[in-house]
Amino acid sequence: MHYSKKISIILIIIIGALLITDSLHDTEENEILIKDVVINSTEGLKKINFNQEINFNPIVMKAIDRGIPLSFKVTLRVVEISDIWPNKTRLNKVGYYQIEYKSLRKVYKIRDINGNSYEYKYIDEAVQKILKVENFEFTFINDYENYELWLNVALDRKKLPKPLQVNYFDTTWYMTSNKSIHKL
Amino acid sequence: MKIKLKYIITTAAFIGVALLILLAKSISNSDFISSDSFRILLGLNIFFICSLIILIAVQIFRLLQSVKKEITGSRLTLRLVMSFALMGIVPVLIVYLVSVNFLTKSIESWFDVKVESALEGGLTLGQKTIDILMSDIELKGKSIAYSIGNADIEQRNNILTDLRAKFGIQDAVIFDQDSKIIELSSEKNNLIPLIPDVRDLERGGEGFFGRIEEVTGEEIYLKAFIPIISKNLMSKKLILQLSQPIPPSISNLALSVESVYDEYQQLTYSRNSLKIIYILTLTLVLLLALLSSVAASFVISRKFSSPLAMLADATRQISKGNYKKIISEQGKDEIGMLIGSFNSMTSQLEEATKNSEKDRERVEIARTFLETILAHLTTGVIVIDDKKIIQLNNVSASKMLQNKENKMNNINIEKIITNNSLFEPLFKFVETYIDNNKKNKIEISKEFRLKKDKKERTVMLQITPLRDKKNTQYVLVIDDISEVTQAQRHSAWGEIARRLAHEIKNPLTPIQLSAERIQHKFSDKLSKEDSIILERSTKVIVNQVNALKIMVNEFAEYARPPKIEKDAIRIDNLVDEVIELYEIDKIITIQKDKNIPIIYADQNKLRQVIINLIENSQDALKEIKNPIIKIFIRKKVGEVELIIEDNGIGIPDEIIERIFEPYVTSKKTGTGLGLAIVYKIIEEHDGKIKIERINTSGTRVIIKLKSGER
Numbered sequence: 001m002h003y004s005k006k007i008s009i010i011l012i013i014i015i016g017a018l019l020i021t022d023s024l025h026d027t028e029e030n031e032i033l034i035k036d037v038v039i040n041s042t043e044g045l046k047k048i049n050f051n052q053e054i055n056f057n058p059i060v061m062k063a064i065d066r067g068i069p070l071s072f073k074v075t076l077r078v079v080e081i082s083d084i085w086p087n088k089t090r091l092n093k094v095g096y097y098q099i100e101y102k103s104l105r106k107v108y109k110i111r112d113i114n115g116n117s118y119e120y121k122y123i124d125e126a127v128q129k130i131l132k133v134e135n136f137e138f139t140f141i142n143d144y145e146n147y148e149l150w151l152n153v154a155l156d157r158k159k160l161p162k163p164l165q166v167n168y169f170d171t172t173w174y175m176t177s178n179k180s181i182h183k184l
Numbered sequence: 185m186k187i188k189l190k191y192i193i194t195t196a197a198f199i200g201v202a203l204l205i206l207l208a209k210s211i212s213n214s215d216f217i218s219s220d221s222f223r224i225l226l227g228l229n230i231f232f233i234c235s236l237i238i239l240i241a242v243q244i245f246r247l248l249q250s251v252k253k254e255i256t257g258s259r260l261t262l263r264l265v266m267s268f269a270l271m272g273i274v275p276v277l278i279v280y281l282v283s284v285n286f287l288t289k290s291i292e293s294w295f296d297v298k299v300e301s302a303l304e305g306g307l308t309l310g311q312k313t314i315d316i317l318m319s320d321i322e323l324k325g326k327s328i329a330y331s332i333g334n335a336d337i338e339q340r341n342n343i344l345t346d347l348r349a350k351f352g353i354q355d356a357v358i359f360d361q362d363s364k365i366i367e368l369s370s371e372k373n374n375l376i377p378l379i380p381d382v383r384d385l386e387r388g389g390e391g392f393f394g395r396i397e398e399v400t401g402e403e404i405y406l407k408a409f410i411p412i413i414s415k416n417l418m419s420k421k422l423i424l425q426l427s428q429p430i431p432p433s434i435s436n437l438a439l440s441v442e443s444v445y446d447e448y449q450q451l452t453y454s455r456n457s458l459k460i461i462y463i464l465t466l467t468l469v470l471l472l473a474l475l476s477s478v479a480a481s482f483v484i485s486r487k488f489s490s491p492l493a494m495l496a497d498a499t500r501q502i503s504k505g506n507y508k509k510i511i512s513e514q515g516k517d518e519i520g521m522l523i524g525s526f527n528s529m530t531s532q533l534e535e536a537t538k539n540s541e542k543d544r545e546r547v548e549i550a551r552t553f554l555e556t557i558l559a560h561l562t563t564g565v566i567v568i569d570d571k572k573i574i575q576l577n578n579v580s581a582s583k584m585l586q587n588k589e590n591k592m593n594n595i596n597i598e599k600i601i602t603n604n605s606l607f608e609p610l611f612k613f614v615e616t617y618i619d620n621n622k623k624n625k626i627e628i629s630k631e632f633r634l635k636k637d638k639k640e641r642t643v644m645l646q647i648t649p650l651r652d653k654k655n656t657q658y659v660l661v662i663d664d665i666s667e668v669t670q671a672q673r674h675s676a677w678g679e680i681a682r683r684l685a686h687e688i689k690n691p692l693t694p695i696q697l698s699a700e701r702i703q704h705k706f707s708d709k710l711s712k713e714d715s716i717i718l719e720r721s722t723k724v725i726v727n728q729v730n731a732l733k734i735m736v737n738e739f740a741e742y743a744r745p746p747k748i749e750k751d752a753i754r755i756d757n758l759v760d761e762v763i764e765l766y767e768i769d770k771i772i773t774i775q776k777d778k779n780i781p782i783i784y785a786d787q788n789k790l791r792q793v794i795i796n797l798i799e800n801s802q803d804a805l806k807e808i809k810n811p812i813i814k815i816f817i818r819k820k821v822g823e824v825e826l827i828i829e830d831n832g833i834g835i836p837d838e839i840i841e842r843i844f845e846p847y848v849t850s851k852k853t854g855t856g857l858g859l860a861i862v863y864k865i866i867e868e869h870d871g872k873i874k875i876e877r878i879n880t881s882g883t884r885v886i887i888k889l890k891s892g893e894r
Contacts, residue, residue, distance in 0.1 A: 063453055067446035068449075068450050069452055103445055104438055104439065105396045106311070161453075163451075166223075166461050167220075167454075168223060168226070170457060
């Protein structure tokens with residue numbers, strides 16, 4: 001009786017702490033839409049191309065103009081689907097692409113998912129560039145039929161300035177896509 | 185599970201402070217803690233604050249319940265909590281408001297317009313410098329392109345090298361439209377030029393196109409693409425690419441200004457977030473500080489009020505008479521000293537109470553002892569105050585005064601006088617004494633012979649004043665000395681009788697013998713007439729001498745020394761034996777209980793007593809029409825009671841009190857010594873005798889003799 005009471009109080013404390021912490025968790029909004037996913041496969045090497053629709057609202061555009069770099073994280077997972085057992089992640093790969101304004105040279109610098117840099121004088125050109133993700137490579141041998149590719153794109157908040165990172169009340173920076181699932 | 189509040193609060197406060205420090209660190213140093221950690225820390229802080237709020241709410245509820253139940257110390261705790269909480273809340277709130285205001289203004293002051301303008305100016309300056317350098321390269325490039333365009337193909341390389349060196353250009357490369365290198369000249373001999381973007385070459389083919397490139401974030405290169413217009417119109421279109429690094433002194437400065445400008449812009453953009461986070465952190469600090477102080481105020485208040493509550497409780501216990509209440513030690517501060525003093529006082533009080541209790545018991549024992557003595561005293565004792573109100577009396581006093589209740593407290597002696605007029609002279613004397621001797625301490629004794637109607641008592645009164653600072657009380661000792669006086673009289677009569685017997689009895693025989701001798705000797709010698717006179721006179725002398733002898737013998741009997749010879753006798757048998765002598769009269773009836781116990785007595789003396797009493801009754805019955813003498817013999821506890829009563833003329837009230845004294849008699853004949861002798865005999869047997877008038881008529885004599893004692 002004594003210990004059960006003690007345990008119940010500890011449980012209440014833990015649950016309370018988790019609930020409060022969870023309430024501060026990202027209130028994610030699906031502001032990125034992944035579309036036109038094409039997977040090119042040459043033996044084990046696979047390349048993914050896809051387009052995106054990203055809702056760059058005026059606040060975001062202004063942030064870019066103020067020199068705040070926006071880095072997007074592309075998370076790719078190959079998951080083995082099982083009807084009985086829990087799904088198993090066979091591959092997990094992360095890639096980044098970024099848009100940044102260089103005030104001295106007055107150019108928008110893009111670094112694509114493969115690390116290539118591009119510079120554009122106008123933001124529209126730069127945005128158009130980052131909306132297309134091309135040749136995101138990964139190696140996976142498909143030895144089993146029931147694999148799925150789960151794709152997700154999100155703004156990497158960790159690359160934002162610290163005040164924006166910790167301001168959990170500002171939902172502008174919770175930019176993420178839905179989980180795009182494709183048969184592999 | 186009862187965890188002490190102070191440990192909970194201390195733990196919570198420490199955790200909260202630790203979390204706040206980490207939170208503050210995470211804001212100021214981005215590398216120290218990640219944003220995820222910040223979120224967890226923020227959540228934990230909020231959780232702790234919520235926990236503290238719940239804890240405080242529970243404590244307030246409990247405290248209010250305690251106040252409602254009027255638990256000792258709860259009101260004091262409530263007051264202290266409110267005081268401490270206010271002492272904490274007010275300054276912290278002021279500091280908070282000032283801090284928020286200061287923080288907001290400080291953050292705003294970071295983004296001064298002048299600073300922004302200066303930074304923009306610096307950036308623009310850098311841009312203009314680069315533009316000037318670009319214009320310079322453009323001019324040089326156009327000059328080189330013109331010279332090469334007008335030169336022969338064989339001279340191109342020399343001209344390119346000469347002019348590049350002359351204009352101080354680092355690299356100069358001539359591409360055709362297919363990005364193929366036609367000519368090359370560089371300060372570095374081992375230059376392997378990078379193939380430019382096709383779009384750059386295309387733009388360069390149409391006219392001057394300049395590009396600023398940043399290499400490794402430290403160097404800035406100016407790249408210029410200029411079309412070469414050849415004099416031979418049929419030849420391929422060529423593009424001259426010049427690469428020139430900006431001098432490090434300029435590029436470093438420009439990049440530095442750009443970096444600062446970017447940071448400033450980022451900071452400007454995120455200042456609202458910055459404010460929110462700082463204010464949030466500050467608010468958390470405020471809440472944690474406030475709630476901790478409020479929670480701590482409970483602990484401190486209880487720490488303060490607990491010993492005081494214990495003191496109050498102990499005081500209450502002591503007021504109820506529980507002197508064994510000891511409060512546990514509470515440190516060495518003033519409260520600890522107070523508790524120590526209280527405990528010491530309690531111990532002393534307990535000791536004093538024990539002593540007082542012992543004294544009280546002693547007094548009680550003494551009082552009981554005194555009361556017992558007083559209760560068993562035949563002497564009446566009355567204590568009255570100076571207002572003549574009775575404060576204390578013993579049983580004998582109430583019996584003496586014929587009061588119904590044993591206790592006569594708070595009764596005025598006036599009332600006693602009204603109820604018992606026999607004692608009126610005595611109490612009148614007491615009143616006079618009190619009125620006249622209020623200031624004196626004179627102890628006085630006085631004998632009173634009290635007589636009222638048929639009652640006559642001799643009492644000795646002793647008044648002793650007891651004075652203290654405020655009041656005076658008087659102790660009246662009333663001693664009924666009637667029997668003592670009677671005994672004294674009996675003793676005096678005994679002495680008289682002895683003297684009479686001695687002085688009178690001796691000459692009587694010679695007188696009688698002398699008278700008889702005179703008659704014998706002179707009767708023959710005298711004339712007949714004289715002889716008759718002599719004989720008559722001699723006879724008178726002899727008769728009177730005989731009468732005197734009888735009287736003297738009775739006196740001698742009364743005055744004889746007490747000498748009785750006790751034997752075991754049955755008084756009922758003795759009474760039967762005596763009654764046989766009076767059988768002729770047939771006026772005596774006897775009633776006796778069965779199994780009358782044996783008494784030890786002088787049979788002859790008791791016979792004399794019974795005969796005397798019966799003869800007295802017969803004398804009293806001489807003129808009575810239906811004379812009757814009743815004799816009762818009764819068995820009592822430890823004694824035998826003999827009652828002889830008649831329906832005769834009875835004894836007058838005037839003499840009944842002194843009837844046992846010699847020469848006190850209602851009869852015309854007799855010596856008056858009969859009852860005195862009876863009284864003496866009964867007294868010699870340690871018995872009691874009482875004579876009383878029967879209501880209608882007659883007399884009753886009651887004799888009590890101890891049974892079974894030698």
